[in-house]
Amino acid sequence: MDVKCNFADSVTEEKVSSDKCTTPKDRVIDLLDEVDRHVDILRRDLLLLDEKKDELLTTLDTIRHCDLVAQLSTDESSEIEEYADRLVRTCSAIDIKVTTHRDQQQEDALFQVNRLIDSLVLVLRSDPKSARARCLSYVSACSNRGTSCKAIEVDAEEEEEEEAASSSSQQQFIPDAVFEEVMFLCTPDDRKRVQRRLHGLLSYIEREMVPLLPTTL
Incomplete structure (x- = not known):
């Protein structure tokens, strides 16, 4: 009981001691x-934990379709x-429930976004260059029409590093119009998840493409 009250007691003491002149209300x-x-x-x-789980599942799906397999x-x-x-079963069994309230239009938009990204993962095995180009067009679409969401405070530095690392590449690609349209209809929380999933996927694609890139002297 004392442990459960620690937070409440500390908050109460802090506020009461600093606000003695205010009204009870x-x-x-x-x-x-x-x-x-x-x-x-x-x-x-x-x-954040839910996003990490999605990233792991995306990585597993990508590995299952890579050339080595x-x-x-x-x-x-x-x-x-x-x-x-x-x-996949072990990761999927981790239940992190943070309810995001969506109307039917937002549910449909999220389904379409996930379907587009899933199709991108399938293309990766046969045509990594095309997959990278499509992924970049999706990432660029996230920055248009107010679809971009600020990163959560605890990960602000990580987001800035990701943007700096890929900004030069993104500028070369026209945003995918279909992806941009459905992203615009998603909830802010879903946009954050999708953006992080795309950044993780793009990083993986670029690592896989290193052997395909020309060597500079």
């Missing part, structure tokens, strides 16, 4: 505002597929 509102701030931080932390024998391929399936 104002002090209660201040306490609720403080709790609201911590609830927001908790929600953001959970969203195509070079395996039937027995080896079966073994790898079983291993990957187990990892």
Whole structure:
């Protein structure tokens, strides 16, 4: 019981000691505002975990369709597929529930966005250069028409690094009009998740393409 009250006690003592001249109502509102701030931080932390989970699932899906898997024998391929399936089940079983309220239009928009990204992952195996170009056009689309969302506070530096690393490449690609349209209809939380998923996918594609790039002297 004492452990559960630690946070409440510390907040209460801090606020009461600093606001002795305010009315009881104002002090209660201040306490609720403080709790609201911590609830927001908790929600953001959970969203971060949910994004990490999505990134892992995307990585697993990409690995299952990479060229190395195509070079395996039937027995080896079966073994790898079983291993990957187990990892997918384990990762999917991690239940991080942060409810994002969506209307039907937003649900449909998110479904279309995920379908477009899934089709991009499938193209990666047969044509990595085309996949990279499409991924860049999707990332560019995230910056148009107000579809870009600020990164959550705890990851602001990471977001700036990602933008700096890929800004020169993004400028060379016209935003995908279809992707831009459906992204515009998504909720802000969904846009954040999609942007992070695309940045992670782009980083993976560019790492895979290193052997294909010309060597500079």
